[in-house]
Amino acid sequence: MTTMTTTAGAVTEQYCTFWVDDLFFGVAVEEVQEVLRHQPMTPVPRAHEAVRGLINLRGQIVTAVDLRVRLGLPPRPADRLPMNVIVRCAGEVVSLLVDDIGDVLDTGDGTGTEPAPPNLPATIRNVVQGVRPLPDAILLVLDVHSALDLPTSATDPTGGTP
Amino acid sequence: MDDDAEIIAEFLVESHENLDQLDRDLVELEQQPGSRELLSSIFRTIHTIKGTSGFLAFGRLEQLTHVGETLLSRLRDGEQEMTLEVTEALLRMVDTVRGLLDSIEQTASDTDPSVDVAPVVEVIERLLAEDRAPALATADVATAAALHGTGGDATDPTTSPGGQPAVPSVPDTSEAPAEPGWDGVDRRVAQTEPGEGWDGTERRTVVDATVRVDVDLLDNLVQLVGELVLTRNQIMQRTDGGADVELGRASQRLDLVASELQESVMKTRMQPIGQVWSKMPRVVRDLSHQLGRDVELVMEGHETELDRSLLEAVKDPLTHLVRNALDHGIEPPDVREAQGKPRKGTLVLRAFHESGQVVVEIGDDGKGIDPERIAAVALDRGVVTREQLARMDTREVLGLIFRPGFSTAEAVSNISGRGVGMDVVRTNIERIGGSVDVQSEIGRGTTCRVRIPLTLAIIPALVVGEGGERYAIPQANLVELVRIEGDDLARDVERLAGAPVLRLRGRLLPLVHLAEALGDSEPATDALTVVVLQSDDIRFGLCVGEVHDTQEIVVKPIGRQLKGLTMYAGATIMGDGRVALILDVPGLAQAQGIDASVAEASEAKTDSDSDATALLVLEVGGGRRAALPLAAVARLEEFPVDRIERSGSAEVVQYRDGILPLVRLAPAIGLSDTSGSDEQVSVVVHDVAEGDRLRSVGIVIDKVLDVVETAVVRSDVGRRAGVTGSAVVQDRVTDLVDLPAVVARAGVGA
16 A cells, blocks of 8 residues: 655654544654543533543543644534543643544655645644645644643733743 | 751761772772772762761761872872772771761761771871882782782781781671662561561661662652552442451451551652752852852751652752842842841741642842832843733732743843743743742842642542532641531621621631632522631631542642643542542632631631630530530541440551540540440540650540630539539530540550
8 A cells, every 4th residue: 555665855654643523633653642432531610621621541630632622613512422542742641532533644655744724724723733635635733732732821821831 | 956967867878888889999999900980989989978077077087088088089190009008008998987987877976986097097198108118119019919819808907918907896787788778678677577686786777777769669669559549449439338348358458558558658759858958058158158148048847848759850940049039139238238137138948838738938038029120121021012011910020030031130140140040940840730939029028939749649638529520628728617507507608798708606707619619600508518728827618519528639730731720739539530629728719819818807806805715515425515625636537336446455446547546535534425326436536746746546425516716714613533624615514624634544645
């Protein structure tokens, strides 16, 4: 299927892919710790609306951030339970709540990442490193750092982006 | 004095380790006489011991290591040749150093006459002088060469062929173990067995009593224990009230062992903050010299313990804050004098535990920070926009100094003021889940307050329920629980301009509904459960939906996305594996706009009847009233009757990882006992100071009636064993319990 001739410059990149609403996202596999089915969550009142709760991941407490809310997409239908993509970011482990998990994609075929089209909504464009047009879909490469950098609440004026 | 003892103990451990290394180095040096590397290593070791002994005023040790150091430096620099005699002298020096260290360990001074320093010093000094006579040296090289094959012998000075007098009876307690760690373990095991070992009276030496362990290993242990505790909680929950008695017993044992294990493992990681502070006097001294300041350093709470990884992490930020206080805070003496302040500035370091956190304050009485100047500079450097600034209050403006790229120092000095300091301080502290804020008064001084969570700590907490979720409240903040129902509700709870307040024993207590604080609407109920909380000077009542129980919780940090929420101190995992949030009491008060002024107002009210005593009024012996001073009550507990076990003739319950002796109050004060008729027994836990630690005693009563604050007029009526007299409390005659006498019945010294 894929020719494994690594031509100069073309870096083999593997993405863990998932769907949020009808968007097809990918996160570099190095950043992904694991993928889990829906987990019971403890809500955090007064938190940013994208924070859906806390998960007990083998004794570690993990914040779950709903990508639908984060990206400004319509809420998930009540009968669909989100999946957890557990990512490592800035020394912490965070769960991204997504709709469905896809395959691990190898995009080492030389196609580079293109900048996100400017007409993409800002809420999405701001958290995307770029897009990779694939034969049957367009992969949005998620910038985990930006995606998890939630606007801080007004109560903490010193907690802005460093 | 304690400080000194600690420093000395640390010095001993370190020096013994160094000496063991030294022995090996010296022996190796004989094999490779010219090795610059080995010589440097030996030199460094002796130099370190010399430095510390000078600092600790061990004169003889210093004298000895000084000549040794001189000899070594000459060897290292090739000015003197390594000869058998030199090796000999060095080994004797090491042995004598060891002898001195032992005497320091036993007597805390190095003046023990049985360890003679003079001959060794003399030999070394002679060697230093003799070096000018090359003939002798070459002769010795020959002997040294002959001895190469038997390097091992050379470590024992008594078999020395040199004909020198043997080192005068150095007590040889440690035999230079090749693996100090394992040796320590073995000895410990051997010595805990009574009658074993050749000397029954031998005590464990400092070196043998400690083992250096890889921190990663400790981290791993902590992690595993945390898991174990959670599993324990799950098992406990499933076996509670189960039919299988054996399983119940086993799980109880598991409970006990796990708790003890947890405590021990946690302790291995706790270290006093004094370890970081010990460097501060030097830092302050050097800096104040450099900057021309006159500063007195005051340190309080150096024994406050925190996890060692946190200790490491706060070291640099704290040092930086201290530097900053000296550089930007405290003015030069002349300036201070001109402003009518004492020439000598004061820098206060204070550490204490507060609501499951360690708070470290760095306060100076310097010039303070001018918020307007901060604002101007922040605007100037583009740290904030004018609009943002307009929305900030003073505290937030001061917080700008922690923003990247901010520095107000007019002249950049090499101490601070490069604009990379404070934001790094904040980043470092926030990385470990802490926070830092600054308070300042122009002309009066600045205080930086660093809050460090005990991220690995286990704290007792009260678990409450609200909106179907559970929340943990650190017990440290808990004052009491109050339930108000029926008519009392209408009478005691009022609204002042919309804010609910509770009349509680003549004081007004501001109320916060947890549901409201969490963003729901205030629930309409016909009863209120109020958790009275205290933090700093603030006291308020938190109305909760339900109260579950108290339990030991493992405090875990919460992610960066939730950092802005001051009302949470962290999260924990409950017995069923679900996550529960831990409420941060000061943060909650702040978020709800409750500040100290309200508390002060109510405080003033109680001042009027300041001779009032708070009493716990209880029922005992079937309807009789008795009272205990509330101050003597540590906690109130209820135990199911079947948890009472017997130890000898005494009744005990297993409680908080230990055994709580019980004493039934009724017979102790000459009444007939009726406390055991229910399924549950009510117990007043009283802590008795025994030396420097506390022992708890449980006093079994029928039930708690009330807590009253009243002026007690004691009368001798009813005075008898266990009762000091009686008083009229709430219009009823009440026995005043003679607590020491009652406690004595439990066999716990009072």
